[in-house]
Every structure is written in C-alpha cells, then in structure tokens.
Amino acid sequence: DAKTTQPNSMESNEEEPVHLPCNHSTISGTDYIHWYRQLPSQGPEYVIHGLTSNVNNRMASLAIAEDRKSSTLILHRATLRDAAVYYCILLFSGAGSYQLTFGKGTKLSVIP
Amino acid sequence: SQTIHQWPATLVQPVGSPLSLECTVEGTSNPNLYWYRQAAGRGLQLLFYSVGIGQISSEVPQNLSASRPQDRQFILSSKKLLLSDSGFYLCAWARGAHTEAFFGQGTRLTVV
Numbered sequence: 001d002a003k004t005t006q007p008n009s010m011e012s013n014e015e016e017p018v019h020l021p022c023n024h025s026t027i028s029g030t031d032y033i034h035w036y037r038q039l040p041s042q043g044p045e046y047v048i049h050g051l052t053s054n055v056n057n058r059m060a061s062l063a064i065a066e067d068r069k070s071s072t073l074i075l076h077r078a079t080l081r082d083a084a085v086y087y088c089i090l091l092f093s094g095a096g097s098y099q100l101t102f103g104k105g106t107k108l109s110v111i112p
Numbered sequence: 113s114q115t116i117h118q119w120p121a122t123l124v125q126p127v128g129s130p131l132s133l134e135c136t137v138e139g140t141s142n143p144n145l146y147w148y149r150q151a152a153g154r155g156l157q158l159l160f161y162s163v164g165i166g167q168i169s170s171e172v173p174q175n176l177s178a179s180r181p182q183d184r185q186f187i188l189s190s191k192k193l194l195l196s197d198s199g200f201y202l203c204a205w206a207r208g209a210h211t212e213a214f215f216g217q218g219t220r221l222t223v224v
C-alpha cells in the first residue's frame with residue numbers, strides 16, 4: 001500500500017494561512033488523496049480529497065503536485081477551532097480495497 | 113440526510129466482562145462500515161471493516177470480533193475484556209472505496 005509522510009507537528013498564528021504538507025512518493029495513478037482532521041475527543045472529520053487537480057471547498061484547499069508525489073492542505077485563515085490532528089490518506093479507487101487507514105498525522109497548534 | 117449513531121458514549125467495564133458496542137447508519141444503503149480504536153495518546157487503528165451483510169474483514173488479530181447482522185448495523189463485541197482493550201472506539205461509514213467517510217461520536221471504554 002502507498003504510504004504518506006507528514007510532519008509530526010506544526011504551529012500557526014491565528015488568522016494566518018497554514019500549509020500542511022504530505023509526501024506520498026509511491027502513490028499510484030488510481031490513488032485518491034484524502035485529508036481528515038480530528039479535534040480533541042472527537043472522531044475524525046472529512047476535510048477534502050482530490051485525484052490530480054487542485055480542489056477547493058468551504059473548509060480548505062488541496063494543492064496536488066504535478067507528479068502527484070506530494071500534496072498540501074491549505075487553511076486560508078487559521079482559527080483556534082482549526083487546532084487538530086490532520087491526516088493525509090491515500091485511498092485506492094479500484095475494486096477490492098476498502099481500508100481507510102490513518103497514519104500519525106500532523107498536530108496543528110494555533111497560537112492566538 | 114445521512115446520520116450515524118454510536119452508543120454508549122462512555123463505558124466502564126471490569127476485566128473479563130463481555131462487550132457489545134452498536135453502530136447504526138441512517139439515510140443510506142449498503143454502506144462500507146468501519147470500526148476503529150484509538151488508545152490514549154495514540155493514532156487510529158483500523159479494527160474491522162465490512163462491505164456488506166455478514167462480510168467482515170479483520171485488520172488486527174485481537175480480543176475483539178465484529179458482526180453486521182443488518183445492512184446498516186455494525187456491532188463490535190468481546191467475550192472477555194482485557195485492560196488493553198481500553199480506548200476510544202469509533203464507528204464510520206462510507207459510500208464507496210474512495211469516498212469520504214463519516215464518523216460517529218465514539219465510545220470511550222475504560223476497562224478496570
């Protein structure tokens with residue numbers, strides 16, 4: 001299975017943009033890139049996903065490198081409520097693979 | 113709209129006692145269902161997933177079992193709990209192999 005590598009932790013000032021990196025050098029052409037976040041004492045929450053093109057939604061933007069070996073989750077203006085562990089996950093799009101497996105993620109701290 | 117229910121929210125059980133955690137999903141049919149465990153200060157560990165009634169895949173050999181008696185019901189069980197079974201148990205569902213997943217609020221289990 002293709003794996004992802006993320007920094008253990010990052011800090012950001014409130015109201016500033018945050019760029020959370022993820023490396024996935026062994027990604028295959030059929031792997032989707034998903035991002036989830038987990039707030040303290042809660043279950044993970046879906047943030048965004050993409051395949052090849054950059055994606056935007058109301059929560060964040062996802063920038064995917066042209067070779068797809070890395071991606072960046074962008075929070076445009078960090079708030080205190082964005083303090084969470086962010087997980088970058090690869091999901092195979094073909095039949096027969098249903099595991100949604102989380103790595104260690106990046107713990108984002110937001111400084112007021 | 114779809115919702116996922118997981119109960120109870122908290123549970124304290126003695127070592128050696130049985131366990132039954134239930135998860136139900138509303139508003140969708142034939143979902144993929146997942147059980148996760150998160151030990152204190154640790155990452156999310158995928159325990160079981162199911163793509164249909166009676167179909168269970170186990171990711172980690174352990175003291176637990178799972179069953180899916182109905183399309184939108186997923187049950188996590190143990191015959192005899194161990195201290196190491198303590199943790200935060202999360203149920204999740206997804207429509208397909210690479211679509212976004214939705215998590216329940218979790219059950220915090222303490223085995224004493």
